[in-house]
Amino acid sequence: MQRMTDAATSVRWLWRGLKKGDWLWLMLAVVIASATVTFVERLGDTAKESMVRKAAMNLGADTVLESSRPIGDRWRALAEQLDLSVAESQTLVTMASVDDAKGGSAFQLVRLKGVSPNLPLRGSGDLPRIPAQSNQVWAEQALVPLMGLNTQPPSSIVLGNRSFELAATYASNQSGLGMTAFAYEMRVALDQLDQTGLKGPGSRVSYHLSVAGDAASVEAFTRAVREADTPSLEVRSAQSPSEDLGQALDTAWQFLDLAGLSAVLVAGLSILIASRFYLGRWQNMIALMRALGATRARITRLFAVQLMALALGAALIGVLLGQLLFVAVTPLLAHYFDPLVLSDWRGVSLYGLLMGVLVLWSFAWQAFRRAVATPPVALLKTISDAVPMQHWLASLGLILLVMALISAGSWWVLSAVAVMAGLLYLAAQVLIWALNHWQRHASGWLKLSIAALTRSPGLVRIQLMSIGLVLFVLMLMTFVRADLMTNWQLSLPADTPDTFVINVQPDQKETVIRLLSERGIDTDLVPMARGRLVAVEGAPIRAEDQSSSRGKRLLQREANIAVMPSPPEYNRIVAQRSQAEQAASELPFVSVEQGIAELYGLKLGQTLTFDFSGQRQTYVINSLREVTWQSFRLNFFFVVQPQPSGSLPISYLGNFALSQTDTTPQALMQVMGREAPGVLVIDAGRIMEQIQTIMRQASWAVSGLYGFTLAASLIVLLTATMASQQSRIQSWLLLRTIGASQVTVLKVGLMEFALLGALAGLLAATFAQITGLLISQFVLEMTPQLSPMLWALSVLLGSTILVIMGWLTQRHYLKLTPSAMAQRWG
Amino acid sequence: MPQQSQTPSDDGRAAEPGLLRILKGCDLRVQRGESVSIIGRSGSGKSTLLSLMAGLALPTEGNVHLLGQCLNRLQEDQRAAVRAQAVGFVFQNFQLMPSMSALENVLMPLELFQMPQARERALAALDQVGLSERVHHRPAQLSGGEQQRVALARAFVTEPDVLFADEPTGNLDEVTAGHVQELLFDLNARTHTTLVLVTHDKAFARHCQKAYQLTEGRLEPVHATND
Structure with a gap:
């Protein structure tokens, strides 16, 4: 009962305070934090779900099980039990020919796919639905020029001992680079596949079970399959995009998360400063309440309920704002994502609400704990308002928890925030020491300004740290953002390769080079062999022993292994054996991509054995390479030396970049089909378009988040000037009383802001320079450059902004007469 | 019946190193309904003595009894309970909440302890101190005398058994101080509250039934002739 009435009292007090604008700064900060989190999460979820849906449409399902043996009824039963739609298909590689006296093209290697009538389960697009018992065949468009196919009148295509009529053609549905698929595809009804007589003993058939349905059921199904760990069963899911697309996505999410995180961090800082400003008020009120007989537990309850109600209310407004903003940008998103799958708003709203509450509590915790511990005797004596270290540590712990939740546990982000805060604190400490020193040698109004600034060093430290961090984030976002945008655009220059030729046999090499050079294409053909890693240091390496699904997947299938004397020049060597070791080695060398080396724990000097179509070869690891997958150059996990x-x-x-020439992919396919049969031309333009779209989307979203950070920064600057308002005005009153002119008070007042801004600018520029250098060096791999102008600009910017803020918030008091000032603040 | 007695700190014992001994052997007994003043110069320890008597702080030595309870033996929350039931305060710097109106300041203790008809009582208290026209003004919009009258209304609205007043007119001019003193004694007489007043103003102190002088940590009764 007591608790209920306390809650009612708290809410009543809070409401009164709100009406008078007492809680404005805390509220605004929480609103911004939760609006940012809500918007970023909703945007991210929608983008991810839209992309997964797109991938599912390409895959024709949400998840596909693939096996070299018939897939037992167990998984079909489970899928049906989970209320998932199920479809089946079988694929085999065979020769197709056109049954045409006038002579279509020669025999063509195709992937023949028998599909059940309900396939594809996702997306209608170009993929055909083939009714049972149909005697028609559907062919991938690339086969039309290769085989000289027609639909009017329909070509007759011979597959095994059956002949099918060509019904229609369809666009390729390969979502990856398609380099694993060595032949173009044809589709027939599943029940007709058996009639072809191609499924005999020894034929390599792969069996597929496709499922689709609601996300939770699909996940449950996929998990069950993965947990069963059947060696012959491979899971392909729309959730795991291809290597290059995955990396582009990761970069985009990381930058989005960082942009969101910076907005939340800045909003948190304004809570931190505002909490110092509220601390004084709370302490007076709490001391009085204690004197009047309220117990500490009761006071804690009364204030906790007020803060909690404030946090919930403000977070709710923030969530609404975030969702409204998202609704406002939905038409724009529809341009980027097709299909656009709007993510569920409820989970994100709850998350935004939680984060708003957490942000308030984490940044205000130290002030709250300090305030509720105010002794009643504070009414009669001045007591210190210094916050004990344990409260600061608790606050810091909570802040790190919030950051961890937002950055999804990215330890380097957390460490960077903690280290940055610590360094800024130390730097602020040094600056305050320098100010004290300067004050002793200064005179006149300058001395008074410095004295005003150093009056409460605790607050100034927080102000310096916060303003410094805000300016730092703004600078970093302005400059690094521009760098990143440029870098992204540069990462895919106009001559980025968009077309691949694969499966060129040694005797076709010269022909292909000639055909390409006739069309203005100058490219080196790289020799490669398809092989599978089977042993490390002589010990077999098995897919079933791997813990990660990627580790399993890569061992289950053959990889393209480059056969070259040394790795390509555009790969950066990150580790290499010494000359002496190389000379002493008897085995040929292999160069391993860094990520794969980490995945399997491979080290320099170890031996790797590969199985190339039954032929085993052993190599020694001579170097580790870093590969930029998004570059669209020819990249390989392994590069082995040719054997004598x-x-x-x-x-x-x-x-090569076919788009830079006059030749179309179709024309090239046709000529290759004619003069170099079996060579496949893969058009990778579509996936590049996807990546470019992702980058555009990310840069656009980052710009939006930049707006949030700016708004939060404005609040930090405002609270920073408000926090020390009372004592500042009291000292102005004193100056006016002892006869200082209005101009002198104005100079002292504005100089204090200018100094604070300049010092914060100095800190921010220094940290931005260091971070910029590190990012240039290690992330963007560009030549780092120091910019002395940044310091000048930052100091000037910091002091100008603070003077403007100070003038806007304090001008009223700067102009008051001493008596008016005394009446209001004396 | 003794309502309050206190004996902080006996003289003759060595203080702990680093501790400043402010009060030395003060022995004071205040009866229910009495008005007692303690006078002394700035820094003589008057406010310290008041904070000990009200249970806002604890003595390092000696005992303080308030309303029959030995405050030394009580936890802070238990002392708070004693204050909640029977104690009111008036301070030199008024201690009004700047963001609250006069009415809200007076309402605060009533709402804190969920007293019935809080609003009516608060309005009546403000009326008693002559501020019924200014109930919605904030402290910054009131004069010093008016602010102290709000503080008096807040102190008396809970009808405390004991009122501790720490230099209640210390921040006011002579005329305003006179009005506030008059009001204080008037309310005291009407509510039969025990009054403990700390002041450096001897004339003000003389209005109390008993007066004590605090000099160098020692409490001496002031006789009527001692002016």
Whole structure:
């Protein structure tokens, strides 16, 4: 009962305070924090779900099980039990020919896919739905020029011992680069596949079970399959995009998260400063309440309920704002995502609400704990308002928790925030020491300004740290953002390869080079062999022993392994054996991509054994390489040295920017089909478009978040000037009383702001320079450059902004007569 | 019946190193309904003595009894309970909440302890101190005398058994101080509250039934002739 009435009293007091604008700064900060979190999360979820849906449409399902043996009824039963739609298909590689006396093209290697009538389960697009018992065949468009196919009148295509009529053609549905698929696809009804007689003993058929349905059921199904860990079963999911697309997405999310995080951090800082400003008020009120007989527990309750109600109310407004903003940008999103899948608003709203509450509590915790511990005797004696270290540590712990939640536990982000805060604190300490020193040698109004600034060093430290961090974040976002945008655009220059030729046999190499050079394309064909890693240091490496699904997947299938004397120049070597070690080595070398080395724990000097179509070869790891997957250059996990015996089953592949020439992919396919049969031309333009779209989306969203950070920064600057208002005005009153002119008070007042801004600017520029250098060096891999102008600019900017803020918030008091000032503040 | 007695700190014992001994052997007994003043110069320890008597702080030595309870033996929350039931305060610097109106300041203790008809009582208290026209003004919009009258209304609205007043006119001019003193004694007489007044103003102190002088930590009764 007591608690209920306390809650009612708290809410009543809070409401009164709100009406008078007492809680304005805390409220605004929480609103911004939760609006940012809500908007970023909703945007991110929608983008992810839209992309997964798109991937699902390409896959024709949410998840596909693939096996070299018939997939038992167990998984179909589970899928049906989970209320998922289920479809089946079987694929085999065979030769197709056109049954046409006038002579279509020669025999063509195709991937023949028998599909059940309900496939594809996701997306209608170009993929055909093939009724049962249909005697028609559907062919991938690329096969039309290769085989000289027609739909009017329909070509007759012979597959095994059956002949099918061509119904229609469809666009490729390969979502990756398609380099694993060595042949173009044809589709027939599943029940007709058996009639072709191609599924005999020894034929390599792969069986697929496709499922689709609501996300939770699909996840449950996928998890069950993965947990069963059937070695012959491979899971392909719309959730795991291809290597290059995945990396582009990761970068985009990381930058989005960082932009959101900076807005929340800045909003938190304004809470931190505002909490110092409220601390004085709370302490007076709490001391009085204690004197009047309220117990500490009761006071804690009364204030906790007020803060909690404030946090919930403000977070609710923030969530609404975030959602409204999202609704406002939905038409824009529809331009970028097709299909646009709007994520569920409820989970995100709850998260935004929680984060708003957490942000308030974490940044205000120290002031709250200090305030509720105010002794009643504070009414009669001046007591220190210094916050004990344990409260600061608790606050810091909570802040790190909030940051961890937002940055999804990214330890480097947390460490960077903690280190940055610590360094700023130390730097602020040094600056205050320097100010004290300066004050002793200064005179006149300058001395008074410095004295005013150093009057409460605790508050000035927080102000310096906060304003410094705000300016730092703004500078970093302005400059680094511009750098990143440029870098992203540069990362895909106009001559980025967009077309691949693969499966070029050694005897076709010269022909292909000639055909390409006739069309103005100058490219090297890289020799490669398809092989599978089977042993490390002589010990077998098995997919089932791997804990990560990527680790399993990569061992289950053959990889493209480059056969070159040394790795390509555009790969950066990150580790290499010494000359002496190389000379002493008897085995040929292999160069391993860094990520793969980490995945399997491979080290320099270890031996790797590969299986190339039954032929085993052992190599020693000579170097580790860093590969930029988004570059669209020819990249390989492994590069092995050619064997003198030359016995590896080699084919060649190459890539180039076909869009820079007059030749179309179709024309190239046609000529290759004619003069170099079996060579596949892969158009990768679509996936590049996807990546470019993601980058555009990310840069656009980052600009939006930049607006949030700016708004939060404005509040930090305002609270920073308000926090020390009372004592500042009291000292102005004193100056006016002892005869200082209005101009002198104005100079003292504005100089204090100018100094604070300049010092914060100095700190921010120094930290921005260091961070910029580190980012240039290690992230963007550009030549780092120091910019002395940044310091001058930052100091000037900091003091100008603070003077403007100070003038806007304090001008009223700067102009008051001593008596009016005394009446209001004396 | 003794309502309050206190004996902080006996003289003759060595103070702990680093501790400043402010009060030395003060022995004071105040009866229910009495008005007692303690006078002394600035820094003589008057406010310290008041904070000990009200249980806002604890003595390092000696005992303080308030309303029959030994405050030394009580936890802070138990002392708070004693204050909640029977104690009111008036301070030199008024201690009004700047963001609250006069009415809200007076309402605060009533709402804190969920007293019935809080608003009516607060309005009546403000009326008693002559501020019924200024109930919605904030402290900054009131004169010093008016602010102290709000503080008096807040102190008396809970009808405390004991009122501790720490230099209640210390921040006011002579005329205003006179009005506030008059009001204080008037309210005291009407509510039969025990009054403990700390002041450096001897004339003000003389209005109390008993007066004590605090000099160098020692409390001496002031006789009527001692002016």
